[in-house]
Amino acid sequence: MERGKIIKIISNQYDVRLDNGETLRCIAMGKLRKQRSPIVGDFVEVERFDSSNGIQKILPRRNELRRPAIANVDQAIIVMSTKIPDYSTVLIDRLIFQICYAGIQPILCVTKMDLIDDDSWIHHSIQEYRDSGYTVVESGNGYDEEQLTSLLKGKISVLTGQSGAGKSSLLNRIEPSFHLRTQQTSKALGRGKHTTRHCELHPVAGGWVADTPGFSSLDFQYMSIAALANCILDFQPYLGQCRFKDCVHLKEPGCAIKQAVDEGKINKERYRHYAEIAQQIQDAPSRY
Secondary structure: OEEEEEEEEEOOEEEEEEOOOOEEEEEEOHHHHOOOOOOEOOEEEEEEOOOOEEEEEEOOOOOEEOOOOEEOOOEEEEEEEOOOOOOOHHHHHHHHHHHHHOOOEEEEEEEOHHHOOOOOHHHHHHHHHHHOOOEEEEOOOOOOOHHHHHHHOOOEEEEEEOOOOOHHHHHHHHOOOOOOOEOOOEOOOOEOOEOOOOOEOEEEOOEEEEEOOOOOOOOOOOOOHHHHHHHOHHHHHHOOOOOOOOOOOOOOOOOHHHHHHHOOOOOHHHHHHHHHHHHHHHHOOOOO
């Protein structure tokens, strides 16, 4: 048996990058089809046969995304532009919540920094994310991409964020050999157009990147409020300090999270965005 990682799936054909650097075109063996389907990012064991190569076993997944279907993701890079489309802390925070809930590290990459003035409020917002412990990369014409390049090395990353924020252009600057078909931003719609026909990991800067629409649905109803609160980076220093063990940090008395917000130790806007999502979860009809 040889071990490798699935880097591309087209129909029922799986490209597996072996630990020795060789790429094998494989099929899923019958016993796998009766259990669960392999997805991009899966670490698998493969066996060579005379006429084909077969995936015999899927190794345990560290995490898994449903849309896009990808496993063992190290980090999700939220690509947010300063303009065209406009910078949105609401969207950033909602994506951060979903990414952290999935057990993946969020990284914020703000593009088109060259389009804003030195006194823009966006600079202050970026610093607030950094102060809260989030990794933020600034990008734009004339900006050095070395920080993002170093973050990609040796990692499996997914890109998410606004259409038209410059995800493909960013990757093309980092890795000139990397080409995704892009079209100019639609001025009428205010969003970009991009076509991807299959899920694939692309080698970029010594790592692997899936440029996919990921997290597009922003569906929070399946979440547990307690689990969501536990994974938000801003809240973690104060977890377990509330008066009630089942506190979800909304209206309960003696809440350490709300006290930290009042004292300016937790970003008020991020807490407000959390409270909005938590209320949506509470108000959602039960699923049976």
